[in-house]
Amino acid sequence: MKNVCSEEALSELLESSPAVLLLFGGSHCGVCQAIKPQLEKLGSEEFPKLMTAYIDCQGAAGPLCAARGIFSLPVVQLWLEGQRFSEFARVFSIGDVRAALVRPYGLLE
Known part of the structure:
Protein backbone atom coordinates (compact mmCIF):
# COMPACT_ATOMS: atom_id res chain seq x y z
CA MET A 1 0.00 0.00 0.00
CA LYS A 2 1.48 3.30 -1.11
CA ASN A 3 1.65 6.17 1.40
CA VAL A 4 0.36 9.51 0.12
CA CYS A 5 0.99 12.77 2.00
CA SER A 6 0.30 15.60 -0.46
CA GLU A 7 -2.36 16.78 -2.88
CA GLU A 8 0.18 16.62 -5.71
CA ALA A 9 1.03 12.97 -5.00
CA LEU A 10 -2.66 12.09 -4.72
CA SER A 11 -3.53 13.81 -8.00
CA GLU A 12 -0.66 12.07 -9.76
CA LEU A 13 -1.77 8.68 -8.41
CA LEU A 14 -5.38 9.21 -9.50
CA GLU A 15 -4.30 10.30 -12.99
CA SER A 16 -1.77 7.52 -13.56
CA SER A 17 -3.73 4.52 -12.22
CA PRO A 18 -6.96 3.25 -13.80
CA ALA A 19 -8.33 1.86 -10.49
CA VAL A 20 -7.48 3.24 -7.05
CA LEU A 21 -8.55 2.42 -3.50
CA LEU A 22 -7.78 5.17 -0.99
CA LEU A 23 -7.79 4.45 2.74
CA PHE A 24 -7.97 7.61 4.84
CA GLY A 25 -6.90 6.46 8.29
CA GLY A 26 -4.78 7.31 11.27
CA SER A 27 -1.98 5.80 13.28
CA HIS A 28 -4.09 6.13 16.45
CA CYS A 29 -7.20 4.59 14.85
CA GLY A 30 -7.42 0.91 15.77
CA VAL A 31 -10.04 0.13 13.13
CA CYS A 32 -7.91 1.81 10.45
CA GLN A 33 -4.87 -0.27 11.37
CA ALA A 34 -6.97 -3.47 11.44
CA ILE A 35 -8.52 -3.03 7.98
CA LYS A 36 -5.37 -1.76 6.25
CA PRO A 37 -3.81 -5.25 5.73
CA GLN A 38 -7.21 -6.67 4.77
CA LEU A 39 -7.65 -4.05 2.05
CA GLU A 40 -4.09 -4.66 0.82
CA LYS A 41 -4.85 -8.39 0.60
CA LEU A 42 -8.13 -7.73 -1.20
CA GLY A 43 -6.33 -5.65 -3.80
CA SER A 44 -3.41 -8.00 -4.36
CA GLU A 45 -5.42 -11.24 -4.45
CA GLU A 46 -8.71 -10.30 -6.11
CA PHE A 47 -8.10 -7.02 -7.97
CA PRO A 48 -4.47 -6.99 -9.19
CA LYS A 49 -4.89 -3.81 -11.27
CA LEU A 50 -6.15 -1.91 -8.22
CA MET A 51 -3.64 0.52 -6.75
CA THR A 52 -4.08 0.86 -2.98
CA ALA A 53 -2.96 3.96 -1.11
CA TYR A 54 -2.96 5.00 2.55
CA ILE A 55 -3.39 8.58 3.71
CA ASP A 56 -2.54 9.18 7.39
CA CYS A 57 -4.97 11.87 8.51
CA GLN A 58 -3.49 11.96 12.01
CA GLY A 59 0.00 12.57 10.64
CA ALA A 60 1.60 14.56 7.85
CA ALA A 61 -1.42 14.28 5.56
CA GLY A 62 -3.79 16.09 7.98
CA PRO A 63 -4.18 19.15 5.72
CA LEU A 64 -4.87 16.91 2.71
CA CYS A 65 -7.63 15.09 4.60
CA ALA A 66 -9.21 18.35 5.73
CA ALA A 67 -9.10 19.75 2.19
CA ARG A 68 -10.81 16.57 0.93
CA GLY A 69 -13.54 16.80 3.61
CA ILE A 70 -12.42 13.77 5.61
CA PHE A 71 -13.33 14.40 9.25
CA SER A 72 -14.05 10.90 10.57
CA ILE A 94 -14.49 -5.57 3.52
CA GLY A 95 -17.35 -7.40 1.77
CA ASP A 96 -19.04 -4.05 1.08
CA VAL A 97 -15.85 -2.77 -0.56
CA ARG A 98 -15.47 -6.00 -2.58
CA ALA A 99 -19.08 -5.84 -3.79
CA ALA A 100 -18.67 -2.22 -4.90
CA LEU A 101 -15.52 -3.09 -6.87
CA VAL A 102 -16.65 -6.19 -8.77
CA ARG A 103 -18.65 -4.69 -11.63
CA PRO A 104 -16.65 -1.47 -12.30
CA TYR A 105 -13.36 -3.37 -12.04
CA GLY A 106 -14.64 -5.92 -14.55
CA LEU A 107 -15.01 -3.12 -17.11
CA LEU A 108 -11.23 -2.57 -17.02
CA GLU A 109 -10.49 -6.02 -18.40
Whole structure:
Protein backbone atom coordinates (compact mmCIF):
# COMPACT_ATOMS: atom_id res chain seq x y z
CA MET A 1 0.00 0.00 0.00
CA LYS A 2 1.48 3.30 -1.11
CA ASN A 3 1.65 6.17 1.40
CA VAL A 4 0.36 9.51 0.12
CA CYS A 5 0.99 12.77 2.00
CA SER A 6 0.30 15.60 -0.46
CA GLU A 7 -2.36 16.78 -2.88
CA GLU A 8 0.18 16.62 -5.71
CA ALA A 9 1.03 12.97 -5.00
CA LEU A 10 -2.66 12.09 -4.72
CA SER A 11 -3.53 13.81 -8.00
CA GLU A 12 -0.66 12.07 -9.76
CA LEU A 13 -1.77 8.68 -8.41
CA LEU A 14 -5.38 9.21 -9.50
CA GLU A 15 -4.30 10.30 -12.99
CA SER A 16 -1.77 7.52 -13.56
CA SER A 17 -3.73 4.52 -12.22
CA PRO A 18 -6.96 3.25 -13.80
CA ALA A 19 -8.33 1.86 -10.49
CA VAL A 20 -7.48 3.24 -7.05
CA LEU A 21 -8.55 2.42 -3.50
CA LEU A 22 -7.78 5.17 -0.99
CA LEU A 23 -7.79 4.45 2.74
CA PHE A 24 -7.97 7.61 4.84
CA GLY A 25 -6.90 6.46 8.29
CA GLY A 26 -4.78 7.31 11.27
CA SER A 27 -1.98 5.80 13.28
CA HIS A 28 -4.09 6.13 16.45
CA CYS A 29 -7.20 4.59 14.85
CA GLY A 30 -7.42 0.91 15.77
CA VAL A 31 -10.04 0.13 13.13
CA CYS A 32 -7.91 1.81 10.45
CA GLN A 33 -4.87 -0.27 11.37
CA ALA A 34 -6.97 -3.47 11.44
CA ILE A 35 -8.52 -3.03 7.98
CA LYS A 36 -5.37 -1.76 6.25
CA PRO A 37 -3.81 -5.25 5.73
CA GLN A 38 -7.21 -6.67 4.77
CA LEU A 39 -7.65 -4.05 2.05
CA GLU A 40 -4.09 -4.66 0.82
CA LYS A 41 -4.85 -8.39 0.60
CA LEU A 42 -8.13 -7.73 -1.20
CA GLY A 43 -6.33 -5.65 -3.80
CA SER A 44 -3.41 -8.00 -4.36
CA GLU A 45 -5.42 -11.24 -4.45
CA GLU A 46 -8.71 -10.30 -6.11
CA PHE A 47 -8.10 -7.02 -7.97
CA PRO A 48 -4.47 -6.99 -9.19
CA LYS A 49 -4.89 -3.81 -11.27
CA LEU A 50 -6.15 -1.91 -8.22
CA MET A 51 -3.64 0.52 -6.75
CA THR A 52 -4.08 0.86 -2.98
CA ALA A 53 -2.96 3.96 -1.11
CA TYR A 54 -2.96 5.00 2.55
CA ILE A 55 -3.39 8.58 3.71
CA ASP A 56 -2.54 9.18 7.39
CA CYS A 57 -4.97 11.87 8.51
CA GLN A 58 -3.49 11.96 12.01
CA GLY A 59 0.00 12.57 10.64
CA ALA A 60 1.60 14.56 7.85
CA ALA A 61 -1.42 14.28 5.56
CA GLY A 62 -3.79 16.09 7.98
CA PRO A 63 -4.18 19.15 5.72
CA LEU A 64 -4.87 16.91 2.71
CA CYS A 65 -7.63 15.09 4.60
CA ALA A 66 -9.21 18.35 5.73
CA ALA A 67 -9.10 19.75 2.19
CA ARG A 68 -10.81 16.57 0.93
CA GLY A 69 -13.54 16.80 3.61
CA ILE A 70 -12.42 13.77 5.61
CA PHE A 71 -13.33 14.40 9.25
CA SER A 72 -14.05 10.90 10.57
CA LEU A 73 -12.05 7.70 10.22
CA PRO A 74 -11.76 5.29 8.51
CA VAL A 75 -12.87 6.34 5.04
CA VAL A 76 -12.37 4.23 1.91
CA GLN A 77 -12.80 5.82 -1.50
CA LEU A 78 -12.88 3.87 -4.76
CA TRP A 79 -11.76 5.61 -7.95
CA LEU A 80 -11.99 4.45 -11.56
CA GLU A 81 -10.40 6.39 -14.44
CA GLY A 82 -9.93 9.43 -12.18
CA GLN A 83 -13.56 9.53 -10.99
CA ARG A 84 -14.70 8.61 -7.49
CA PHE A 85 -17.53 6.08 -7.74
CA SER A 86 -17.93 4.87 -4.17
CA GLU A 87 -17.11 5.88 -0.61
CA PHE A 88 -17.41 4.07 2.71
CA ALA A 89 -17.09 5.84 6.05
CA ARG A 90 -16.87 4.66 9.66
CA VAL A 91 -19.02 1.49 9.58
CA PHE A 92 -18.56 -0.88 6.64
CA SER A 93 -17.17 -4.31 5.87
CA ILE A 94 -14.49 -5.57 3.52
CA GLY A 95 -17.35 -7.40 1.77
CA ASP A 96 -19.04 -4.05 1.08
CA VAL A 97 -15.85 -2.77 -0.56
CA ARG A 98 -15.47 -6.00 -2.58
CA ALA A 99 -19.08 -5.84 -3.79
CA ALA A 100 -18.67 -2.22 -4.90
CA LEU A 101 -15.52 -3.09 -6.87
CA VAL A 102 -16.65 -6.19 -8.77
CA ARG A 103 -18.65 -4.69 -11.63
CA PRO A 104 -16.65 -1.47 -12.30
CA TYR A 105 -13.36 -3.37 -12.04
CA GLY A 106 -14.64 -5.92 -14.55
CA LEU A 107 -15.01 -3.12 -17.11
CA LEU A 108 -11.23 -2.57 -17.02
CA GLU A 109 -10.49 -6.02 -18.40
